[in-house]
Amino acid sequence: MRYAASLDENNHLLISKLGTVYVNFHRPLEGKVKQVTIKRQGNHWFAIFSVEKHVNETVDFPxxxxxxxxxxxxxxxxxxxxxxxxxxxxxxxxxxxxxxxxxxxxxxxxxxxxxxxxxxxxxxxxxxxxxxxxxxxxxxxxxxxxxxxxxxxxxxxxxxxxxxxxxxxxxxxxxxxxxxxxxxxxxxxxxxxxxxxxxxxxxxxxxxxxxxxxxxxxxxxxxxxxxxxxxxxxxxxxxxxxxxxxx
Missing domain, CATH: 3.30.420 (Nucleotidyltransferase; domain 5)
Known part of the structure; x- marks a missing residue:
């Protein structure tokens, strides 16, 4: 299921038609959130984010x-x-x-x-x-x-x-x-x-x-x-x- 969504600074996810839920992130999001997919696996629910990210053309690799x-x-x-x-x-x-x-x-x-x-x-x-x-x-x-x-x-x-x-x-x-x-x-x-x-x-x-x-x-x-x-x-x-x- 895909929904329009937005995040606040306290990791609360506002999902259209569903309301506000707290999200425990596995890693920081990089880029602007464009879409979120809500998925259920067993007894757990997951939010999968699609983000828009600018790719740096001049990357300095160590x-x-x-x-x-x-x-x-x-x-x-x-x-x-x-x-x-x-x-x-x-x-x-x-x-x-x-x-x-x-x-x-x-x-x-x-x-x-x-x-x-x-x-x-x-x-x-x-x-x-x-x-x-x-x-x-x-x-x-x-x-x-x-x-x-x-x-x-x-x-x-x-x-x-x-x-x-x-x-x-x-x-x-x-x-x-x-x-x-x-x-x-x-x-x-x-x-x-x-x-x-x-x-x-x-x-x-x-x-x-x-x-x-x-x-x-x-x-x-x-x-x-x-x-x-x-x-x-x-x-x-x-x-x-x-x-x-x-x-």
Whole structure:
């Protein structure tokens, strides 16, 4: 349902035909509110704002570029070694639920708990993505990521749940439009041997998924596997765009 709405300085939302309600904001609004959509999820109501925002054509980015390698153990590792920990929302919430058999007397109550769980997890994950993508899009002019075939990857039944919980595709899409809105650019790179090749000397060092440290006997480079991959992703991206890497 869409309504005309206005906000006052005390976070009270005046909605046409409905009146005034207090809103608990997940993050500050940027721009002039043009429209609000009222949405119900389970027992909770949400207000989704559409805003008009002026895009600054001359953005000063603190850092020219970064490469990002996403994972399961760690949500993401940047080419400078910065780690973004994986919040694992679904795993944490599932542990809170008791195990009940379908058809039992408490099944309906359990079903409602599961439905509420997925709504809560989806909201937590979306909020996490917004905060991380906003920070990255404001910091780096060029963001290089692997163009992963996520649909193919989730066919692995051992990794499917963890990949869905991580939400790489949704995060990448959110980061892409925020980079564009902030005057930067997200570039998708082909995921060719980024974890195998040495970021120091380019020699290929074969390793299984269980090996989490990159060790190159040729040049002596020792790095976290994902950090090594993130450096390779950034280097390949800069080369693709014909840009010189920063020291």
């Amino acid at each position: 850092v020219p570029s970064t490469g990002i390698d996403v994972g399961i153990q760690t949500f993401a590792v940047l080419s400078d070694g910065t780690k973004v920990e994986n919040p694992r929302f679904l795993l944490k919430e599932e542990k809170k639920l008791s195990h009940m058999k379908k058809g039992s007397n408490n099944w309906k109550k359990q079903l409602q708990k599961v439905q509420q769980l997925h709504i809560k997890v989806a909201n937590q994950r979306r909020d996490f993505f917004h905060k991380q993508s906003y920070r990255l899009s404001k910091t780096y002019e060029f963001v290089f990521v692997e163009d992963l075939n996520i649909r193919k990857m989730v066919k692995n039944r051992h990794l499917a749940k963890a990949i869905h919980d991580a939400g790489w595709g949704a995060f990448r899409n959110m980061l892409e439009y925020k980079c564009k809105n902030n005057g930067g650019k997200l570039v998708r790179m082909k995921p060719h041997y980024t974890s195998q090749d040495c970021s120091g000397c380019k020699k290929r060092v074969k390793k299984s998924l269980s090996v989490r440290t990159h060790v190159c006997k040729s040049c002596g480079t020792i790095l976290d596997r994902d950090h090594n991959a993130a450096i390779n992703i950034e280097k390949a991206g800069l080369d693709l765009l014909g840009l010189c890497p920063t020291a």
